[in-house]
Amino acid sequence: MEGHATAVDLRDVMIRFGEFTAVKSMDLTVGETEFVAVVGPTGCGKSTILNTVTGLLKPAAGDVRIFGKPLAGLNDQSGYMLQQEGLLPWKTAQDNVGLGLVFQGRSVEEARERARPWLAKVGLRGFEERYPHQLSGGQRKRVAMAQTLIMEPRIVLMDEPFSALDVHTRRLMHRILLDLWQADRRSLIFITHDLDEAITLADRVVVMSAGPASRMVGDVRITLPRPRDVSALQTTDEFVALYREIWSLLGAEVEKSYATQK
Amino acid sequence: MQRKSKIVLTQVAIVLALLLAWELGVRAGLIDSFFFPAPSALIARIKEWISTPDFWTDVGITLLETVLSFAVGIGIGTALGIWLGLSPFAADVVQPFIKMFNAIPRILLGPIFVIWFGLGLTSKVALGVTLVLFVAFFNTFQGVREVNPIVLANARLLRASKSALLRHVYLPSATTWILSSLRVSVGMAVMGAVVAEYLGSSAGLGHLIAQAEGVLDATGVFAGIVVLSVFVVALDAMVDRVERRLLVWRPSPAHES
Numbered sequence: 087m088e089g090h091a092t093a094v095d096l097r098d099v100m101i102r103f104g105e106f107t108a109v110k111s112m113d114l115t116v117g118e119t120e121f122v123a124v125v126g127p128t129g130c131g132k133s134t135i136l137n138t139v140t141g142l143l144k145p146a147a148g149d150v151r152i153f154g155k156p157l158a159g160l161n162d163q164s165g166y167m168l169q170q171e172g173l174l175p176w177k178t179a180q181d182n183v184g185l186g187l188v189f190q191g192r193s194v195e196e197a198r199e200r201a202r203p204w205l206a207k208v209g210l211r212g213f214e215e216r217y218p219h220q221l222s223g224g225q226r227k228r229v230a231m232a233q234t235l236i237m238e239p240r241i242v243l244m245d246e247p248f249s250a251l252d253v254h255t256r257r258l259m260h261r262i263l264l265d266l267w268q269a270d271r272r273s274l275i276f277i278t279h280d281l282d283e284a285i286t287l288a289d290r291v292v293v294m295s296a297g298p299a300s301r302m303v304g305d306v307r308i309t310l311p312r313p314r315d316v317s318a319l320q321t322t323d324e325f326v327a328l329y330r331e332i333w334s335l336l337g338a339e340v341e342k343s344y345a346t347q348k
Numbered sequence: 349m350q351r352k353s354k355i356v357l358t359q360v361a362i363v364l365a366l367l368l369a370w371e372l373g374v375r376a377g378l379i380d381s382f383f384f385p386a387p388s389a390l391i392a393r394i395k396e397w398i399s400t401p402d403f404w405t406d407v408g409i410t411l412l413e414t415v416l417s418f419a420v421g422i423g424i425g426t427a428l429g430i431w432l433g434l435s436p437f438a439a440d441v442v443q444p445f446i447k448m449f450n451a452i453p454r455i456l457l458g459p460i461f462v463i464w465f466g467l468g469l470t471s472k473v474a475l476g477v478t479l480v481l482f483v484a485f486f487n488t489f490q491g492v493r494e495v496n497p498i499v500l501a502n503a504r505l506l507r508a509s510k511s512a513l514l515r516h517v518y519l520p521s522a523t524t525w526i527l528s529s530l531r532v533s534v535g536m537a538v539m540g541a542v543v544a545e546y547l548g549s550s551a552g553l554g555h556l557i558a559q560a561e562g563v564l565d566a567t568g569v570f571a572g573i574v575v576l577s578v579f580v581v582a583l584d585a586m587v588d589r590v591e592r593r594l595l596v597w598r599p600s601p602a603h604e605s
Contacts, residue, residue, distance in 0.1 A: 140505070165505075172502025176520040176597040184504040184518070219599040233506070 091118045093273035101150035110299040119271035124285035126294030127343035132277045165239030169246040180214040204232040222257035242274040296343035304335040385567040393571040410553040413541035417476020425481040429488025476540025487529040493521030
Protein backbone atom coordinates (compact mmCIF):
# COMPACT_ATOMS: atom_id res chain seq x y z
CA MET A 87 0.00 0.00 0.00
CA GLU A 88 1.25 3.43 -0.92
CA GLY A 89 1.08 6.12 1.75
CA HIS A 90 1.46 5.53 5.43
CA ALA A 91 -2.13 5.41 6.59
CA THR A 92 -5.30 3.89 5.25
CA ALA A 93 -7.84 6.58 4.42
CA VAL A 94 -10.77 4.42 3.39
CA ASP A 95 -11.34 0.89 4.56
CA LEU A 96 -14.44 -1.00 3.45
CA ARG A 97 -14.78 -4.54 4.78
CA ASP A 98 -17.44 -7.00 3.66
CA VAL A 99 -19.72 -4.13 2.82
CA MET A 100 -23.16 -5.09 1.56
CA ILE A 101 -25.55 -2.49 0.25
CA ARG A 102 -29.25 -3.17 -0.13
CA PHE A 103 -32.24 -1.12 -1.17
CA GLY A 104 -35.14 -3.02 0.36
CA GLU A 105 -35.09 -6.47 -1.22
CA PHE A 106 -32.63 -5.44 -3.89
CA THR A 107 -28.97 -6.15 -3.20
CA ALA A 108 -26.86 -3.64 -5.09
CA VAL A 109 -23.45 -4.65 -3.76
CA LYS A 110 -23.03 -8.09 -2.25
CA SER A 111 -19.63 -7.91 -0.69
CA MET A 112 -17.01 -5.25 -1.17
CA ASP A 113 -13.56 -4.97 0.31
CA LEU A 114 -11.70 -1.83 -0.58
CA THR A 115 -8.80 -0.08 1.05
CA VAL A 116 -7.43 3.20 -0.21
CA GLY A 117 -4.24 4.71 1.12
CA GLU A 118 -3.82 8.28 2.28
CA THR A 119 -2.11 9.36 -0.93
CA GLU A 120 -3.47 6.74 -3.26
CA PHE A 121 -5.46 7.20 -6.48
CA VAL A 122 -7.87 4.31 -6.99
CA ALA A 123 -10.12 3.94 -10.00
CA VAL A 124 -13.21 1.73 -9.82
CA VAL A 125 -14.44 0.31 -13.12
CA GLY A 126 -17.41 -1.90 -13.86
CA PRO A 127 -20.30 -2.33 -16.23
CA THR A 128 -23.30 -0.01 -16.04
CA GLY A 129 -25.53 -0.64 -13.05
CA CYS A 130 -22.95 -2.50 -10.98
CA GLY A 131 -23.28 -0.15 -8.02
CA LYS A 132 -20.14 1.89 -8.50
CA SER A 133 -21.80 5.09 -7.35
CA THR A 134 -23.31 3.44 -4.28
CA ILE A 135 -19.77 2.80 -3.06
CA LEU A 136 -19.04 6.52 -3.09
CA ASN A 137 -22.34 7.23 -1.37
CA THR A 138 -21.32 4.75 1.30
CA VAL A 139 -17.94 6.41 1.79
CA THR A 140 -19.63 9.84 2.09
CA GLY A 141 -22.04 8.45 4.64
CA LEU A 142 -25.15 9.08 2.54
CA LEU A 143 -25.85 5.34 2.43
CA LYS A 144 -25.58 3.04 5.39
CA PRO A 145 -24.39 -0.44 4.47
CA ALA A 146 -26.69 -3.32 5.38
CA ALA A 147 -23.69 -5.26 6.61
CA GLY A 148 -19.96 -4.73 6.95
CA ASP A 149 -17.60 -2.07 8.21
CA VAL A 150 -16.74 1.38 6.91
CA ARG A 151 -13.67 2.93 8.47
CA ILE A 152 -12.32 6.38 7.64
CA PHE A 153 -8.76 6.90 8.85
CA GLY A 154 -9.24 3.97 11.20
CA LYS A 155 -12.44 5.25 12.78
CA PRO A 156 -15.84 3.74 12.08
CA LEU A 157 -17.95 6.10 9.99
CA ALA A 158 -20.96 7.52 11.80
CA GLY A 159 -23.21 9.98 10.00
CA LEU A 160 -21.75 12.06 7.20
CA ASN A 161 -18.07 11.79 6.41
CA ASP A 162 -16.48 15.16 7.15
CA GLN A 163 -13.18 14.21 5.52
CA SER A 164 -14.54 13.69 2.03
CA GLY A 165 -15.23 15.90 -0.94
CA TYR A 166 -17.56 14.61 -3.62
CA MET A 167 -17.61 15.63 -7.27
CA LEU A 168 -20.83 14.53 -8.95
CA GLN A 169 -21.25 13.19 -12.46
CA GLN A 170 -23.81 15.80 -13.41
CA GLU A 171 -23.76 19.56 -13.37
CA GLY A 172 -24.22 20.89 -9.86
CA LEU A 173 -23.12 24.52 -10.13
CA LEU A 174 -25.49 27.24 -9.00
CA PRO A 175 -26.53 29.02 -12.20
CA TRP A 176 -27.06 32.32 -10.35
CA LYS A 177 -23.51 32.50 -9.02
CA THR A 178 -20.37 33.48 -10.89
CA ALA A 179 -17.51 31.01 -11.38
CA GLN A 180 -15.56 32.38 -8.41
CA ASP A 181 -18.62 32.39 -6.16
CA ASN A 182 -19.35 28.82 -7.15
CA VAL A 183 -15.80 27.77 -6.34
CA GLY A 184 -15.99 29.53 -2.96
CA LEU A 185 -19.44 28.15 -2.16
CA GLY A 186 -18.26 25.51 0.32
CA LEU A 187 -16.26 28.14 2.21
CA VAL A 188 -19.33 30.37 2.47
CA PHE A 189 -21.28 27.36 3.77
CA GLN A 190 -18.55 26.98 6.39
CA GLY A 191 -19.31 30.49 7.56
CA ARG A 192 -16.51 32.39 5.83
CA SER A 193 -17.26 35.83 4.42
CA VAL A 194 -18.02 36.17 0.71
CA GLU A 195 -14.92 38.34 0.27
CA GLU A 196 -12.66 35.74 1.84
CA ALA A 197 -14.24 32.99 -0.23
CA ARG A 198 -13.60 34.97 -3.44
CA GLU A 199 -10.06 35.73 -2.36
CA ARG A 200 -9.37 32.04 -1.98
CA ALA A 201 -11.41 30.98 -5.01
CA ARG A 202 -9.38 33.04 -7.49
CA PRO A 203 -6.11 31.09 -7.17
CA TRP A 204 -8.12 27.88 -7.55
CA LEU A 205 -9.68 29.11 -10.77
CA ALA A 206 -6.16 29.86 -11.98
CA LYS A 207 -5.06 26.34 -11.01
CA VAL A 208 -7.70 24.80 -13.24
CA GLY A 209 -6.77 27.19 -16.04
CA LEU A 210 -9.69 29.58 -15.73
CA ARG A 211 -7.93 32.82 -14.91
CA GLY A 212 -10.04 35.67 -16.31
CA PHE A 213 -13.28 33.71 -16.02
CA GLU A 214 -13.99 34.75 -12.40
CA GLU A 215 -17.07 36.80 -13.20
CA ARG A 216 -18.63 34.42 -15.72
CA TYR A 217 -21.89 32.70 -15.00
CA PRO A 218 -22.15 28.94 -15.65
CA HIS A 219 -24.19 29.44 -18.82
CA GLN A 220 -21.34 31.52 -20.21
CA LEU A 221 -18.88 28.64 -19.80
CA SER A 222 -18.37 25.56 -21.94
CA GLY A 223 -19.05 22.07 -20.57
CA GLY A 224 -15.35 21.47 -19.91
CA GLN A 225 -14.96 24.83 -18.19
CA ARG A 226 -17.94 24.11 -15.96
CA LYS A 227 -16.34 20.78 -15.00
CA ARG A 228 -13.17 22.60 -14.06
CA VAL A 229 -15.16 25.01 -11.88
CA ALA A 230 -16.84 22.01 -10.24
CA MET A 231 -13.44 20.39 -9.69
CA ALA A 232 -12.09 23.55 -8.05
CA GLN A 233 -15.29 23.77 -5.99
CA THR A 234 -14.62 20.31 -4.57
CA LEU A 235 -10.86 20.64 -4.12
CA ILE A 236 -10.81 24.10 -2.51
CA MET A 237 -12.27 22.49 0.60
CA GLU A 238 -9.07 20.43 0.79
CA PRO A 239 -10.82 17.17 1.59
CA ARG A 240 -8.48 14.38 2.70
CA ILE A 241 -10.56 11.97 0.65
CA VAL A 242 -11.66 13.02 -2.83
CA LEU A 243 -14.53 11.13 -4.44
CA MET A 244 -15.29 11.51 -8.14
CA ASP A 245 -18.25 9.85 -9.83
CA GLU A 246 -17.65 9.64 -13.60
CA PRO A 247 -16.87 13.35 -13.58
CA PHE A 248 -15.75 13.57 -17.20
CA SER A 249 -18.10 11.10 -18.86
CA ALA A 250 -20.15 13.79 -20.62
CA LEU A 251 -17.15 15.47 -22.25
CA ASP A 252 -15.67 14.94 -25.69
CA VAL A 253 -12.40 13.04 -25.98
CA HIS A 254 -10.11 16.07 -26.29
CA THR A 255 -11.67 17.96 -23.42
CA ARG A 256 -11.54 14.83 -21.33
CA ARG A 257 -7.84 14.45 -21.95
CA LEU A 258 -7.32 18.06 -20.90
CA MET A 259 -9.26 17.37 -17.72
CA HIS A 260 -7.07 14.31 -17.04
CA ARG A 261 -3.97 16.45 -17.34
CA ILE A 262 -5.34 19.11 -14.98
CA LEU A 263 -6.50 16.53 -12.46
CA LEU A 264 -3.19 14.66 -12.49
CA ASP A 265 -1.20 17.90 -12.11
CA LEU A 266 -3.29 18.94 -9.13
CA TRP A 267 -3.11 15.51 -7.54
CA GLN A 268 0.64 15.22 -8.16
CA ALA A 269 1.21 18.58 -6.45
CA ASP A 270 -0.86 17.68 -3.42
CA ARG A 271 -1.52 13.96 -3.11
CA ARG A 272 -4.67 12.87 -1.44
CA SER A 273 -6.71 9.77 -1.22
CA LEU A 274 -8.83 9.72 -4.37
CA ILE A 275 -11.53 7.29 -5.49
CA PHE A 276 -12.47 7.75 -9.12
CA ILE A 277 -15.49 5.97 -10.58
CA THR A 278 -15.50 5.45 -14.33
CA HIS A 279 -16.66 3.04 -17.01
CA ASP A 280 -13.79 4.05 -19.25
CA LEU A 281 -10.84 1.71 -18.81
CA ASP A 282 -8.44 4.03 -20.68
CA GLU A 283 -9.25 6.76 -18.22
CA ALA A 284 -8.82 4.46 -15.23
CA ILE A 285 -5.39 3.22 -16.28
CA THR A 286 -4.19 6.68 -17.27
CA LEU A 287 -5.01 8.22 -13.92
CA ALA A 288 -4.90 5.64 -11.16
CA ASP A 289 -2.41 3.78 -8.97
CA ARG A 290 -4.82 0.88 -8.76
CA VAL A 291 -7.78 -0.20 -10.82
CA VAL A 292 -10.54 -2.09 -9.05
CA VAL A 293 -12.90 -4.09 -11.25
CA MET A 294 -16.46 -4.80 -10.16
CA SER A 295 -18.75 -7.54 -11.44
CA ALA A 296 -22.01 -6.95 -13.23
CA GLY A 297 -24.91 -6.00 -10.95
CA PRO A 298 -27.09 -6.72 -9.12
CA ALA A 299 -25.31 -8.18 -6.09
CA SER A 300 -21.98 -7.13 -7.53
CA ARG A 301 -18.63 -7.81 -5.95
CA MET A 302 -15.00 -7.04 -6.63
CA VAL A 303 -13.48 -9.29 -9.29
CA GLY A 304 -10.07 -7.72 -9.68
CA ASP A 305 -7.60 -5.30 -8.15
CA VAL A 306 -4.74 -4.42 -10.48
CA ARG A 307 -1.79 -2.23 -9.60
CA ILE A 308 -0.91 0.28 -12.33
CA THR A 309 2.85 0.37 -12.46
CA LEU A 310 3.17 3.17 -14.99
CA PRO A 311 5.70 5.72 -13.73
CA ARG A 312 4.63 9.15 -12.51
CA PRO A 313 4.37 11.92 -13.46
CA ARG A 314 2.49 10.61 -16.45
CA ASP A 315 2.21 12.18 -19.85
CA VAL A 316 -1.48 11.85 -20.62
CA SER A 317 -1.16 12.20 -24.38
CA ALA A 318 1.74 9.78 -24.96
CA LEU A 319 0.82 7.17 -22.37
CA GLN A 320 -1.82 5.20 -24.19
CA THR A 321 0.43 3.96 -26.97
CA THR A 322 3.09 2.48 -24.67
CA ASP A 323 3.46 -1.32 -24.50
CA GLU A 324 3.07 -1.26 -20.76
CA PHE A 325 -0.27 0.52 -21.03
CA VAL A 326 -1.52 -1.92 -23.65
CA ALA A 327 -0.49 -4.88 -21.51
CA LEU A 328 -2.34 -3.48 -18.50
CA TYR A 329 -5.36 -2.75 -20.63
CA ARG A 330 -5.42 -6.39 -21.82
CA GLU A 331 -5.03 -7.70 -18.32
CA ILE A 332 -7.87 -5.65 -16.87
CA TRP A 333 -10.10 -6.10 -19.90
CA SER A 334 -9.83 -9.88 -19.46
CA LEU A 335 -11.62 -9.31 -16.12
CA LEU A 336 -13.93 -6.49 -17.12
CA GLY A 337 -14.94 -7.70 -20.58
CA ALA A 338 -16.69 -10.79 -19.25
CA GLU A 339 -18.65 -8.69 -16.76
CA VAL A 340 -19.69 -6.24 -19.46
CA GLU A 341 -20.96 -9.19 -21.54
CA LYS A 342 -22.97 -10.44 -18.59
CA SER A 343 -24.46 -7.02 -17.99
CA TYR A 344 -25.52 -6.82 -21.64
CA ALA A 345 -27.08 -10.25 -21.39
CA THR A 346 -29.24 -9.29 -18.40
CA GLN A 347 -30.32 -6.06 -20.06
CA LYS A 348 -31.69 -7.89 -23.09
CA MET B 349 -31.79 48.52 -33.24
CA GLN B 350 -33.31 49.41 -36.58
CA ARG B 351 -35.82 46.65 -36.28
CA LYS B 352 -36.78 47.90 -32.84
CA SER B 353 -37.43 51.47 -34.00
CA LYS B 354 -39.44 50.07 -36.90
CA ILE B 355 -41.64 48.17 -34.46
CA VAL B 356 -42.15 51.24 -32.26
CA LEU B 357 -42.98 53.39 -35.30
CA THR B 358 -45.58 50.90 -36.47
CA GLN B 359 -47.12 50.73 -33.01
CA VAL B 360 -47.35 54.54 -32.79
CA ALA B 361 -48.88 54.65 -36.28
CA ILE B 362 -51.58 52.15 -35.31
CA VAL B 363 -52.52 54.10 -32.18
CA LEU B 364 -52.58 57.43 -34.04
CA ALA B 365 -54.69 55.99 -36.84
CA LEU B 366 -57.22 54.58 -34.39
CA LEU B 367 -57.44 57.80 -32.40
CA LEU B 368 -57.77 59.83 -35.59
CA ALA B 369 -60.57 57.58 -36.90
CA TRP B 370 -62.32 57.83 -33.55
CA GLU B 371 -61.99 61.60 -33.39
CA LEU B 372 -63.20 62.06 -37.00
CA GLY B 373 -66.04 59.60 -36.41
CA VAL B 374 -67.30 61.61 -33.43
CA ARG B 375 -66.98 64.90 -35.30
CA ALA B 376 -68.83 63.55 -38.33
CA GLY B 377 -71.59 62.31 -36.02
CA LEU B 378 -71.01 58.64 -36.91
CA ILE B 379 -70.13 57.82 -33.29
CA ASP B 380 -72.33 59.00 -30.43
CA SER B 381 -70.13 61.13 -28.17
CA PHE B 382 -72.39 60.38 -25.20
CA PHE B 383 -71.16 56.76 -25.20
CA PHE B 384 -67.78 57.27 -26.89
CA PRO B 385 -66.44 60.74 -26.09
CA ALA B 386 -63.85 62.04 -28.58
CA PRO B 387 -60.16 61.63 -27.73
CA SER B 388 -59.81 65.39 -27.72
CA ALA B 389 -62.45 65.57 -24.96
CA LEU B 390 -60.56 62.92 -22.98
CA ILE B 391 -57.32 64.83 -23.32
CA ALA B 392 -59.03 68.02 -22.21
CA ARG B 393 -60.50 66.23 -19.20
CA ILE B 394 -57.18 64.70 -18.20
CA LYS B 395 -55.49 68.08 -18.56
CA GLU B 396 -58.13 69.56 -16.32
CA TRP B 397 -57.55 66.84 -13.73
CA ILE B 398 -53.80 67.17 -13.78
CA SER B 399 -54.07 70.85 -12.85
CA THR B 400 -56.09 70.08 -9.69
CA PRO B 401 -54.37 68.92 -6.49
CA ASP B 402 -57.31 66.59 -5.71
CA PHE B 403 -56.41 64.40 -8.66
CA TRP B 404 -52.88 63.96 -7.42
CA THR B 405 -54.19 63.03 -4.00
CA ASP B 406 -56.31 60.35 -5.67
CA VAL B 407 -53.30 59.04 -7.61
CA GLY B 408 -51.19 59.09 -4.46
CA ILE B 409 -53.78 57.12 -2.50
CA THR B 410 -54.22 54.50 -5.20
CA LEU B 411 -50.44 54.19 -5.52
CA LEU B 412 -50.05 53.74 -1.77
CA GLU B 413 -52.78 51.08 -1.71
CA THR B 414 -51.21 49.31 -4.67
CA VAL B 415 -47.71 49.31 -3.19
CA LEU B 416 -48.96 48.14 0.20
CA SER B 417 -51.08 45.29 -1.15
CA PHE B 418 -48.25 44.31 -3.48
CA ALA B 419 -45.62 44.25 -0.72
CA VAL B 420 -47.80 42.50 1.85
CA GLY B 421 -49.18 40.02 -0.70
CA ILE B 422 -45.74 39.11 -2.04
CA GLY B 423 -44.36 38.85 1.50
CA ILE B 424 -47.05 36.50 2.78
CA GLY B 425 -47.29 34.56 -0.48
CA THR B 426 -43.54 33.98 -0.67
CA ALA B 427 -43.24 32.95 2.96
CA LEU B 428 -46.17 30.56 2.58
CA GLY B 429 -44.74 29.19 -0.67
CA ILE B 430 -41.35 28.49 0.88
CA TRP B 431 -42.84 26.88 3.94
CA LEU B 432 -45.18 24.60 2.02
CA GLY B 433 -42.58 23.96 -0.68
CA LEU B 434 -40.15 22.63 1.91
CA SER B 435 -42.71 20.69 3.92
CA PRO B 436 -44.58 18.15 1.79
CA PHE B 437 -46.76 17.13 4.72
CA ALA B 438 -47.98 20.65 5.39
CA ALA B 439 -48.44 21.17 1.66
CA ASP B 440 -50.66 18.12 1.33
CA VAL B 441 -52.70 19.16 4.37
CA VAL B 442 -53.20 22.77 3.33
CA GLN B 443 -53.54 22.39 -0.43
CA PRO B 444 -57.32 21.79 -0.66
CA PHE B 445 -58.00 24.82 1.53
CA ILE B 446 -55.80 27.00 -0.60
CA LYS B 447 -57.47 25.79 -3.76
CA MET B 448 -60.87 26.45 -2.25
CA PHE B 449 -59.96 29.93 -1.12
CA ASN B 450 -58.40 30.68 -4.49
CA ALA B 451 -61.60 29.60 -6.22
CA ILE B 452 -63.62 32.34 -4.51
CA PRO B 453 -64.10 35.26 -6.93
CA ARG B 454 -62.03 37.74 -4.96
CA ILE B 455 -63.99 40.77 -6.12
CA LEU B 456 -66.93 39.53 -4.04
CA LEU B 457 -64.78 39.86 -0.92
CA GLY B 458 -64.65 43.62 -1.55
CA PRO B 459 -67.99 44.42 0.12
CA ILE B 460 -67.11 42.19 3.06
CA PHE B 461 -63.79 43.96 3.53
CA VAL B 462 -65.61 47.30 3.41
CA ILE B 463 -67.92 46.06 6.17
CA TRP B 464 -64.98 44.74 8.20
CA PHE B 465 -62.41 47.47 7.69
CA GLY B 466 -64.50 50.50 6.71
CA LEU B 467 -64.12 52.83 3.76
CA GLY B 468 -60.46 53.65 4.41
CA LEU B 469 -57.15 52.28 3.20
CA THR B 470 -57.30 48.93 4.99
CA SER B 471 -60.21 47.46 3.04
CA LYS B 472 -58.46 48.31 -0.29
CA VAL B 473 -55.19 46.77 0.80
CA ALA B 474 -56.99 43.69 2.10
CA LEU B 475 -58.60 43.02 -1.27
CA GLY B 476 -55.33 43.65 -3.12
CA VAL B 477 -53.48 41.28 -0.79
CA THR B 478 -55.92 38.43 -1.39
CA LEU B 479 -55.34 38.84 -5.12
CA VAL B 480 -51.55 39.15 -5.04
CA LEU B 481 -50.97 36.53 -2.36
CA PHE B 482 -52.05 33.57 -4.45
CA VAL B 483 -50.03 34.50 -7.50
CA ALA B 484 -46.93 34.90 -5.34
CA PHE B 485 -47.69 31.76 -3.37
CA PHE B 486 -48.22 29.43 -6.33
CA ASN B 487 -45.09 30.67 -8.07
CA THR B 488 -42.85 30.45 -5.02
CA PHE B 489 -44.21 27.02 -4.19
CA GLN B 490 -43.47 25.82 -7.72
CA GLY B 491 -40.03 27.45 -7.67
CA VAL B 492 -39.06 25.75 -4.41
CA ARG B 493 -40.41 22.40 -5.59
CA GLU B 494 -38.61 22.52 -8.90
CA VAL B 495 -35.11 23.20 -7.62
CA ASN B 496 -32.72 21.13 -9.70
CA PRO B 497 -32.07 18.03 -7.54
CA ILE B 498 -28.46 17.79 -8.75
CA VAL B 499 -27.76 21.37 -7.70
CA LEU B 500 -29.38 20.62 -4.37
CA ALA B 501 -27.37 17.42 -3.87
CA ASN B 502 -24.17 19.24 -4.75
CA ALA B 503 -24.87 22.02 -2.25
CA ARG B 504 -25.63 19.43 0.42
CA LEU B 505 -22.36 17.64 -0.35
CA LEU B 506 -20.61 20.97 0.19
CA ARG B 507 -22.12 20.86 3.70
CA ALA B 508 -24.72 23.57 3.26
CA SER B 509 -26.82 24.09 6.38
CA LYS B 510 -30.59 24.38 6.11
CA SER B 511 -30.53 28.16 6.24
CA ALA B 512 -27.69 28.28 3.69
CA LEU B 513 -29.70 26.05 1.37
CA LEU B 514 -32.65 28.38 1.71
CA ARG B 515 -30.57 31.46 1.04
CA HIS B 516 -28.28 30.20 -1.71
CA VAL B 517 -30.37 27.55 -3.43
CA TYR B 518 -34.11 27.66 -2.76
CA LEU B 519 -34.68 31.41 -2.75
CA PRO B 520 -32.64 32.24 -5.87
CA SER B 521 -34.31 29.36 -7.66
CA ALA B 522 -37.75 30.57 -6.63
CA THR B 523 -36.83 34.15 -7.54
CA THR B 524 -37.10 33.34 -11.22
CA TRP B 525 -40.65 32.19 -10.65
CA ILE B 526 -41.55 35.03 -8.31
CA LEU B 527 -40.21 37.59 -10.76
CA SER B 528 -42.11 36.13 -13.65
CA SER B 529 -45.22 36.55 -11.54
CA LEU B 530 -44.43 40.13 -10.50
CA ARG B 531 -46.02 41.56 -13.60
CA VAL B 532 -49.25 39.71 -12.92
CA SER B 533 -49.02 40.66 -9.25
CA VAL B 534 -48.68 44.37 -10.03
CA GLY B 535 -51.80 44.20 -12.18
CA MET B 536 -53.59 42.33 -9.41
CA ALA B 537 -52.56 44.91 -6.80
CA VAL B 538 -53.84 47.77 -8.96
CA MET B 539 -57.04 45.89 -9.66
CA GLY B 540 -57.61 45.19 -5.96
CA ALA B 541 -57.09 48.84 -5.04
CA VAL B 542 -59.23 50.29 -7.81
CA VAL B 543 -62.09 47.81 -7.51
CA ALA B 544 -62.26 48.31 -3.74
CA GLU B 545 -62.25 52.06 -4.25
CA TYR B 546 -64.99 51.71 -6.81
CA LEU B 547 -67.10 49.65 -4.41
CA GLY B 548 -66.92 52.19 -1.66
CA SER B 549 -64.45 54.91 -0.73
CA SER B 550 -63.93 58.63 -0.53
CA ALA B 551 -60.75 58.94 -2.57
CA GLY B 552 -58.58 57.22 -5.19
CA LEU B 553 -58.77 56.64 -8.93
CA GLY B 554 -61.53 54.05 -8.52
CA HIS B 555 -63.53 56.62 -6.59
CA LEU B 556 -62.96 59.12 -9.39
CA ILE B 557 -64.33 56.69 -11.96
CA ALA B 558 -67.27 55.74 -9.73
CA GLN B 559 -68.15 59.41 -9.35
CA ALA B 560 -68.08 59.99 -13.09
CA GLU B 561 -70.23 56.92 -13.64
CA GLY B 562 -72.73 58.22 -11.07
CA VAL B 563 -73.53 61.20 -13.29
CA LEU B 564 -73.35 59.19 -16.55
CA ASP B 565 -70.20 61.07 -17.48
CA ALA B 566 -68.60 58.72 -20.04
CA THR B 567 -65.77 61.17 -20.62
CA GLY B 568 -64.81 60.92 -16.96
CA VAL B 569 -64.94 57.10 -16.99
CA PHE B 570 -62.82 56.85 -20.14
CA ALA B 571 -60.34 59.44 -18.87
CA GLY B 572 -60.07 57.48 -15.62
CA ILE B 573 -59.36 54.29 -17.56
CA VAL B 574 -56.65 56.02 -19.59
CA VAL B 575 -55.01 57.38 -16.43
CA LEU B 576 -55.14 53.90 -14.88
CA SER B 577 -53.52 52.33 -17.93
CA VAL B 578 -50.65 54.82 -17.81
CA PHE B 579 -50.36 54.08 -14.10
CA VAL B 580 -50.04 50.32 -14.69
CA VAL B 581 -47.61 50.74 -17.61
CA ALA B 582 -45.37 52.91 -15.41
CA LEU B 583 -45.38 50.30 -12.63
CA ASP B 584 -44.72 47.59 -15.20
CA ALA B 585 -41.64 49.41 -16.47
CA MET B 586 -40.32 49.49 -12.91
CA VAL B 587 -40.86 45.76 -12.52
CA ASP B 588 -39.01 45.24 -15.78
CA ARG B 589 -35.95 47.03 -14.43
CA VAL B 590 -35.98 45.04 -11.19
CA GLU B 591 -36.26 41.83 -13.17
CA ARG B 592 -33.31 42.66 -15.39
CA ARG B 593 -31.18 43.56 -12.37
CA LEU B 594 -31.94 40.34 -10.52
CA LEU B 595 -31.68 37.91 -13.41
CA VAL B 596 -28.29 38.85 -14.87
CA TRP B 597 -27.19 35.26 -14.45
CA ARG B 598 -29.77 33.94 -16.87
CA PRO B 599 -28.88 33.25 -20.49
CA SER B 600 -30.47 35.93 -22.65
CA PRO B 601 -33.37 34.80 -24.85
CA ALA B 602 -32.25 33.59 -28.24
CA HIS B 603 -34.13 36.15 -30.33
CA GLU B 604 -32.20 39.04 -28.83
CA SER B 605 -28.77 37.92 -29.89
